[in-house]
Amino acid sequence: MAVRSLGYRSDLMLLGLQGSVVDRRDGYLAVRTPANPTYHWGNFILLDTPPAPGTVASWVSTFHREFPDAGHVALGVDGVTGDAGEPEELAAASLDVERSTVMTADTVHPPPRPNRDAHFRVLDGDEDWSAALALQEATNSGPDVEGYRVFAQRNLAAMRRLQERGCGAWFGAFVNDRMVSGLGLFTDGSGLARYQAVDTHPAYRNQGLSGTLVYTAGRHALERLNAHTLVMVADPSYVAIRVYRSVGFTDSETQVQLEPKPSTTTPA
Structure with missing residues (x-):
């Protein structure tokens, strides 16, 4: 296909x-x-x-x-x-x-102003995954709140199963034990690794969290998952695309x- x-x-x-x-x-x-x-x-x-x-x-x-x-x-x-x-x-x-905009990178570097205060790590345990769901709900408001929650619960459950199979991981940035930014990065072993759902809580934006998290996850995939091409799909009109470019991503195509x-x- x-x-x-x-x-x-x-x-x-x-x-x-x-x-x-x-x-x-x-x-x-x-x-x-x-x-x-x-x-x-x-x-x-x-x-x-x-x-x-x-x-x-x-x-x-x-x-x-x-x-x-x-x-x-x-x-x-x-x-x-x-x-x-x-x-x-x-x-x-x-x-x-x-x-x-479909963006790619074969290497990543820290953002111009990396966050040095948060703790960046892979999610571990029910409490972390519940925190990931709460973060997504906080950053994705819409008219169908319950419909979004059902979707997000199912999607994160699927991502957790992929992490448990060794296909990648969901990463969080934690400030005072609160998850304030998160994303996933997964691969099937082919060399491609795809980012998922880069979210930062509205109260914690503009602190270098997402850029540092994208960089941290990218290093993990390149060094531990045998990835050679990192893939990110971004809204070309949203400020986050500049963050991705700042850590080494370049525009590749349009989806x-x-x-x-x-x-x-x-x-x-």
Whole structure:
């Protein structure tokens, strides 16, 4: 199942480690994560190419045929340039285009102002994983609080199982024994290692925590997990992308996701 996009290749790597099922269809991949059915980007179709003119509505119908019980629509577009199809046609189908920057590094260095006060370590035990969930809830506010909590609980449980299998780790930054920043970094042994969910509590931002944590986790993967390429997917308009660049990441390609406009779907 050749996928050009490094962003989607690393997505599929992580999903495969979690037991997701990927089926080849004519012109697309159908990706399912039975253990987390409300996870939009664990239950989606990945188009081989941007939708051709006149086909957007049919691709939405294809998604509904593959996922008849889903409360969402999620269409990925394989590629590296950010081409998503005809803007007018996407708008007529009430689809938003989200373009993310796929970043890579084969080495990392400390940020310009590393945090030297927090304690940075791999999570260990129920209390730590509960703290990771609380942090994600604090940093991901939205209208469907309970829906997000269910998703986050399932996702972190899957990440914990991967850590227990030796596929990577979830890292935390702790200040006075409180987890205030966190992220995951996982690999299937192929040499690619993908970051997940870089979060810092709003009260602790701008203190060098996330940059130091990204650097710490990257060193761990390069030195202990035989990784040779670290992959980070970032919002190009958000300040965090500058943090990732400051520790050695460079922009590699653009990843495209198509979802209904916020008013037409319930967030996961």
